[in-house]
Amino acid sequence: MSARLRGYAIFAAVALLVLVVAPAVLPPFRLDELAKYLCFAIAALGIGLAWGQGGMLTLGQGVFFGLGGYAMAMYLKLHDAGGDLPDFMTWSGVEKLPALWKPFADPAFAIAMVVVLPVAIATLLGLLVFRQRVRGAYFAILTQALAAAFTILLVGRQGLTGGTNGLTNFYDFFGRDPEADGTQRLTYFVTAGVLGVLYLAARQLVKSRFGRLLVAVRDGEDRVRFLGYNPATVKTVAFAVSAGMAGIAGALFVPVVGIISPSLLGVVPSLELVVAVAVGGRYALAGAVLGAVVMNYAKTSFSEQWAGGWLYLEGALFILVMTLAPKGAVGLYEQARDALARRRRTPEPAAPAPQQETQEVPA
Template identity: 90%
Template structure:
């Protein structure tokens, strides 16, 4: 029989319990403490940071666990955001053309917009469209064994092309202004404090559910296979698995997370525009994940929240220098602490544990035996 308390001394079980306790503490902080302690404006800002954290979670899954450095996550963020914003604009128009189409001289609702009159279609498209685009792109690219810097440059070029497309179609997408001025969000006033508070809780809950799902995925057999592909793709192929399929599925999941983040961003902030989706915003998400720790899902979430908060604070006081500070921070992290803040914390914790653990003295008989 197992002695009482023996199971609790298992390192794996203790680590799991610590993980559950930490998740519960963060959930309590976000769902109880923050709404009570923060004013409405700051709570709305935190909701925006959590939207970026959802997108960063997808990057952590694709890059940290799968080794796919995606520099175009803004594309999928934008697809989800525009899908939701199109429904809001059509709902506000109430059978007429959206305001920006009238200003642009459009006389008939484009066929692309018609399906988004239905909230069911819009909500489904928020995830389905980014997943479909990522799945097609992944199937075409990963089968050709495109990886590393080549894949990163390809996704970056995709983000740049997507922004050019959005800006160039003023009557279809709103051009550089994007889609804004939403007057009704599922029957609620988007400017009301109660609506903003509700959206905060929804965003925090979605982030929690997606984090638990991603964590479960990483711990599953598929997750172990994904890490194996990251560390030795050719070896995995020789073992009979298809790395292209594993990477495509993961890339599609990360795109779905980004699309959902963009859809939540629209009612939280009240706008979706090309300036939020291009190369620079996509790079900022990657920097945030790297600073937080790309090998840990919690690090990706932490990095997104902390970096966006720092961006808000520093850009208010030092508007011209924030980008330089961000670039310097990225270089320092990648050279001195490649595993980010979470990895640095683990290193410090291990070093402290080794110092606290006393060295066991070598028995005299063993020393005599070795001397003989």
């Protein structure tokens, strides 16, 4: 079987597992947990595109995740308020709806902003940074600082963003009860479907001419520049696409979990996404998705029993993977597969021919 057919077969098997088997065997609570993991997988897919394919270590993906989440949450809060002020604004002493909130009463505008806001900010940041040839650790630190500043901004504007508590208590999701089992199953299928579509789109992008150029920029940016291409444009486009994916993930996260708050968007959540991508395999898009699902499941399971030590375990795992297995779990699988294929192709050495015994002739 060719590599292309094998890839489609694996994708079909995973789709069957996610769309048919999981909803049939998992209770509503566990299915909702899996939907949350799939939201993180969408954000991790963007990191896999930017970091794994483009070499841009982004430690602030939580910013774009939060922009998409808050855009969706603002619409839901205004819809629940029915023309009045959202409940948290009333508690905070706000007497008039801020101008920033008014356009989000339109669902079409809010859904558009889920993608437009992250893409616009990522594009602006990319044009400013990549043209100055900022890369490597400097770019990573810059995105991390952006995540920290964004969190401080959200916490400090209680009347505008809900402060530390964020936005929660949603009672209507496009005419459906968010807490109903039917709605939770619907959001699960929507999340899984969006992840599948974005994965196929990202895979097609990687295999395109732009994808090959992006990998060339990762491996030798100066050489690409000498060939007449502009690496800043290539990196900006990839960075903006990854930001748009994070925005979509944040928007889906709101109805799945029922909350969006600064604690979900800061430096630590952004680092956890990077760790998940590294563990799964940053050079493969499937590895980024796999790492996000497995790591978040492990976080849920282990943190319940070892709440104070999970972050240490996660940090140690990241260090071990980056030093001993830079290509992650997918890289280890590929190495084992290639070794097995070489072993099958190598013929076994022929057994030596038996030597005939010479009989002595008596004198």
